[in-house]
Amino acid sequence: MNVMTARSARKIIHLDMDAFYASVEQRDNPELRGKPLAVGGAAARGVAAAASYEAREFGVRSAMPSVTAARKCPELIFVKPRFEVYRAVSQQIREIFAEYTPLIEPLSLDEAYLDVTENLKGMPIATEIALEIRANIKAVTGLNASAGISYNKFLAKMASDLNKPNGQAVITPKNGPSFVQGLAVKKFHGVGPATAEKMHRLGIETGADLKSKSLQFLTENFGKSGPYFYGIARGIDERPVRPDRIRKSVGAEDTFVDDIDDLALATTELKPLAEKVWSHCQAKSISGKTVTVKIKYSDFTQATRSRTGTSPVTGIAEIMEAASTLLATVYPFKRPVRLLGVTLSSLTNDETEHDEEQPQLDLAL
Known part of the structure; x- marks a missing residue:
């Protein structure tokens, strides 16, 4: 099967809730509707x-x-955020996704990839x-969602932003490369500010500029990301939708x-940071061997210290013992501390990832 046939066979949807946390708050409190609102x-x-x-409209953005x-x-x-409510609504949304396909890859509480190439309702479009x-x-939540539809994850993600809010867009195999x-x-x-700046220094401003660079050039300058950039510059992204994607770490700060x-x-x-981390691990039936402490000082400089055990931790006490020992290694603090974080990585569970590609059908977008 040639590359275009393989790519055109897949049907990927990226679903993204519109201003999710804020929209939940406006839904639940009519007095907030139509007003500028920030959750935080x-x-x-x-x-x-x-x-x-x-x-x-005033330039307010998340993480600001x-x-x-x-x-x-x-x-x-x-x-004030109500994460327990957001999680409950997110579960309602994922139950709707599951009516159409088991191939759901959540990215966060408010967005996910769905592979609907072969779907449970037998819908071809x-x-x-x-x-x-x-x-x-x-109908179920009272909230609006936007969607992007394409033949791969990268373009589906890009398409979901084109007609926000409360809209959707499709990027077909025919117009994907030119888009x-x-x-x-x-x-x-996938191109953050630092990478974008590096590309700018290398004379790469557009997808066309990126496409003009060889695989060797991109690998030399961007390491493991080089092949990915080489592919997406041509509208190619072979990453499967992974419903069993395993998190690399669990953290709180x-x-x-x-x-x-x-x-x-x-x-x-x-x-309380260790408690949050372990609570999530228990909910997902996972653990990890590496405990990392993040320290951010008053001047915004930061340090991290890690320790890896021979076996996964079994509870809060072990996380606390490792974290407190690591924190003590940077005391006396070079500056007063404004932020602390605790992360558990080298995660393990009883499930294994499946690398097989799902069967694909040549269906119309």
Whole structure:
């Protein structure tokens, strides 16, 4: 089977909820509807975890410091996040996905890839599946979702942004390569600011510029990502939708209201982080061998310390013992500490990943 036939056979949908956290809050509180809203803390060190579309008109974005968000939008309303509610709504959405395909790869609470090449409803047109899923999400949750449909994950992800909010777009095998060539590389999913800047220094501004570079050039300059960039510049992305994708790490962190310069107090702050990490591990029936502590100082410089055991940890006490020992290695602190994080990696569970490609049919998008 040639490359184009293999690529055109797959039908991939990227579903992305519109301003998910903020939309849930506006759904549940009518007084917030139509108003600029940020989910997060309003304190000096708070961060906007999400912003409503009304807030985005003022330039407010997710992950923006709260003080910056408030400066951009003086009328901004801050709402404390309710992650247990967001998780419950996310589960409702995933149950809708599961009515169509078992091949679901969640990226977060509010977005996922679906491979609907062979789907449970026998529907031949992926755009119609996306329309139906979005309608069901609206009926069940009252929320809007956007979708991108294409023959691979990269282009499906790019397509889902084209008609946001509450819309969808399709990129076909015929127009995929030309779509990529005209796109600025800084807008490519998977190309962060640092990589975009490096590409800029190398004279790569667009997909066409990227396509002009050889595989050897891209591998020499971008290492393991080189072959991926070489492929997407041509509209090629062979990554399968992986419903059994295993996380590489589980972590939690916290920014303090006041900087900490005392080891005992800092060690105490590790406990709720360890509890969050282990709670997630228990829910997913996983564990890990490597404990890492992240320390961010008042001047925003940071350090990490890690320790790997011979076997996976079995509880909070082991995480705390490792984390507190690691934290003590950087004491006395070179600056007061503004943030601590705890991560568990080298994860293990009873499941194994499956590398086989799913059978593909030549169906119309």
